[in-house]
Amino acid sequence: MKKLLTIALLATLLLTGCKDFLIKKPTLTQSNDMSLSDYNGLVAATAGAYGPLVSSTWYGANLILESEIRAGNAMNPLSSDFQSGRMTVPQQMNYNESSTSGLWGYGYYIISAANNVLEAIETSGVEFYTAGGVCTEQDLKNLQAECYFLRALAHFDMVRLYAHSWAKGSDALGVPVILKTDKTAQEKPARNTVAEVYTQVVTDLTTAESLMDPAYTGAAATGASVKANVSLPAVQALLARVYLYKQDYTNAAAYATKVIDNKAYSLWTADEYPTVWSNDAAPKGGEVIFEVYGRQSNDYDAYWDGPSHITNPEGYADVAATWALVDLFEAGDVRGTTGVRTKDEGKAMFCTDSEEKSGGQFWTMKYQGKGLGDAKSTPDVNNTIVLRLSEMYLIRAEAVVNGAAGDAVADLNAIRTNRGASPLTAAGPEAVAKERRLELNFEGHLWFDLARTKGSVAYDSRETNRPVATIAADSHFWALPIPKRETDVNENLVQNSGY
DSSP states (O other), X not given: OOOBOSSTTHHHHHHHTOOOOOOOOOOSOOOOSOBSSSHHHHHHHHHHHHGGGGSTTTTTTHHHHHXXXXXXXXXXXXXXXXXXSTTHHHHHTOOOTTSSHHHHHHHHHHHHHHHHHHHHHHHHOHHHHHGGGSSOHHHHHHHHHHHHHHHHHHHHHHHHHHSOOGGGOTTXXXXXXXXXXXXXXXXXXXXXXXXXXXXXXXXXXXXXXXXXXXXXXXXXXXXXXXXXXXOHHHHHHHHHHHHHHTTOXXXXXXXXXXXXXXXXXXXXXXXXXXXGGGOSSOOSSSSEEEEEOOOSOOSSOGGGGSHHHHTOTTTTOOOEEOHHHHTTSOTXXXXXXXXXXXXXXXXXXXXXXXTOOSTTOBEESTTOOSSTTOOOSSOOOOXXXXXXXXXXXXXXXXXXXXXXXXXXXXXHHHHHTTTTOOOOSOOOHHHHHHHHHHHHTTXXXXXXXXXXXXXXXXXXXXXXXXXXXXXOTTOGGGSOOOOHHHHHHOTTOOOOTTO
């Protein structure tokens, strides 16, 4: 059997920092030197499926930062001295059919790469790969579990981006669910419903959960961080998030509890919190469950398009924190500490620029770059945390507020007491929503939280460079436009209304 690996460059993307592809429709067959005819090829192909995650179009910047701008946590700075021209579309809310081609393309790159490995194992069979003792059946199951997770994550992110939320109607149009690499069978896929996409995401994740060895930490290095590899707790953490989004609060609480009860993780303390964002790799313990690894030894400075450069006044400085966000924190809460950049790295979470030229504009320190305290002339690369323990407490608290068994006050206070914030005496939907914003700001959650709870956005009047004042709960902006290049070649893809 000789099955060629789909997407020739995927295995090398992680090593090169995943500088943006030439954005085009992902092809399903490309000749290359890497085959899936043996276990080592499967391992390399699985590692390659992680590659697009670190792209500046995906978790490497845009997926996170654009949503933070839309939600009102972030903004283009007022001073033109601190703008390179990046990230203006979400600030102006002038999305059109050519604005999101990269997001769409990278999502289906990941899906296609994962499908390729899954199909190879299914087609050739376990005995083919285990012959000669090169690997065991469990080794193959672990690779399958990784690919099911990656396929689920990509489908989940795509339906969050390009469809309205479950709460607004699960029978509405979602995104195409792609499970095969057979190009002729799905040349022009139609959009599945939101419910169908979520059903497939849950199926993939529960399948991954059943296949993965609890002790598995990855067959191939995807960076120096072992937490950049899919693990069983990562599968369970993503399931908790997905169940929350589909309003299955019993399962959301149950899966969040599985992760919370895992002694491999612990909440950061107030002293640790400002320092963890500059780690080269998440250490054992701590909060990080799954992260996208940013490699420092890139052959070129691909990370210049990453968040450490875009959110840094010494870099491109296109994305600052909003005053509305900084004002939310109470005195003593380490998450809202302010200072001056360079002087207060590792101490403050929001800083003004070192020369104080931006008129009191604050910048997040969650992407301050690796090597805290190192002398560096330009911002350094960052990892992107996708899943962490605090989110599990927040998921469980929200599930409890919506009817699941548990103690929402205790879950919120578990976080707050480790942040220097005063404890709560009661917890309702508003308290949970505020705590999520305080804890998870600049990690890509708020926009989707507002979407799934039928919320709206009212921008701060101090942001005088916003052309719109509000995003209503019924706005078409909650679902991004499908790229025109896709609808032009596929009449089965129905465009979202408003574009």
